[in-house]
Amino acid sequence: MRSNAVELSEGRIGKFGEKYYAGRPQQVLLRNWLSFKSSAWIAVVSGFFEPVLYLLSFGYGIGELVGNISTPGGDISYAAYIAPGLLATSAMNGAMLDSTWNVFFKLNESRLYKAMLATSLGPLDVALGEIAWALMRGGIYATAFTAVIAGLGLVTSWWALLAIPAAIIVAFGFASFGMAITSFMKSHHQMNFFEIFLLPMFLFSGAFYPLTVFPGWAQAIIKALPLRQAIELVTRAMSGEFGINILVNFTYFMVMICVGLFFTTRRLNALFMK
């Protein structure tokens, strides 16, 4: 076992991104785990319950009024109709919690990234580690939510299991993009941008009703938004609908992931290696 810091870092000379990447994002994950172990679990649990509460109140409350919904796959209850959208939303929320406010704090107040980048770690290690942590949270929320809807009898096929990888892709996209935007934010004031953007996106992305209620131009705008893409990806995965459409959704998230990673790394480098 090599234990010498210098040898370890010289081993990477000539390899991929040697100036920006030490190949150790897992140590950033480990750091978050150490901190999380002794932190307030309640905040984590409450993030999970939010979509569950929506499901129960809207699905069974409003569901009582609207009755069954007819879909290409047959009639389903209103609760089953909104479940994929809420699942996508829960993956988004989980990812955004860690990649926005928590990252902002580490960037600006706790000087944590500064300490990390004074070691032989590089900015891409930090970006990947933080994004992986955020997406794990999104993935865990989504898995738990899938278990809840299965328990409530709202899924009808094994395709529903695909909701989990779909939700992880969604969480990855949001974590990556969220961290990139956060790294450019200068004040708490600016951070409120996320709330201003996320709530309307949640209400209008068609988690609760079909998009066809809107005029064509509004539909086009909504379809370009990441939550709408997430809802479509999860819905299609859960119903086993594979075609060009789901490929578009998938590509949308791959682009979001790459763009987010690129800008986060570049920004961290500019902030801490100036």
Add this chain to the structure above:
Amino acid sequence: MSEKLIVARGLTKTYGDFIAVDGIDFDVAKGESFGFLGPNGAGKSTTMRIIGATSVRTSGTLTILGKDPEVHGPQIRAHLGVVPQQDNLDNELTVSENIFIYGRYFGLSSSFINRKIPELLEFAQLEEKKDTKVEALSGGMKRRLTIARSLVSEPDILMLDEPTTGLDPQARHILWDRLFRLKEQGVTLLITTHYMDEAEQLCDRLIVMDKGKIMAEDSPAQLIKDYSTKEVLEVRFGSDRNQEMVDVLRPLADRIEVLPDRILLYATDGEQLLEQITAKGIHPNTSLVRRSSLEDVFLRLTGRSLVE
């Protein structure tokens, strides 16, 4: 001549139009304890960050262990232990977790780090606090932990940016003692400070910096010899009379400096000078004879005090 670990030539850093480090040259040899002495804003931290490969120089050349930090940042950082001016410990973790994860950032194995932790805790005198969250530590303890943490990777060069600023005298002395031990073990130390006593105690050789430039470079003793007299007589007449006494006193001393609250008279023999003054019928309110220090060197070089 022993091996040179750091070689800087014409090192310059500008922020916009502002020149923070202005073309400085210096060498640091292996095992040496090298100081940067200067007031706030002299450019000490900027120089440290450039050496630490977390800031990119604007011009000049710099090699650290034969490598350029601009090209081999991570490799150079692997050689360094960094104690920044502002502590950046992980407040959400405990004392030993802080050391542990820092070692992991360097890629060191858990078993290696776990073997090192007791030794580092003992060095930092924090054995009893090992499971305490960092938030709850005193300023002096945090500083010692930052140093202990920086040693986990067994660095060749330890960089300390104002290691004792903001600490009470007792905490400072404990820290100096720890740094002495490292020096004895042959660790190369880079220390910035605006305390002349710290520079005198810890540095084999130092550069005096002001406004991004080097004003002088040598051992503390040689600097004092070159730029000051052996002793200093400090006299006070009360702020309104200080100025009028200057003309009377000037011919008696080798050199004279007037500070807002006192007059400094430079002489080889301070006691003898005081006798001369009293023989003339001049009686200061208070008088004090002391050895010359780096503070006097700085005053001579820049006309200003180190600590405003």
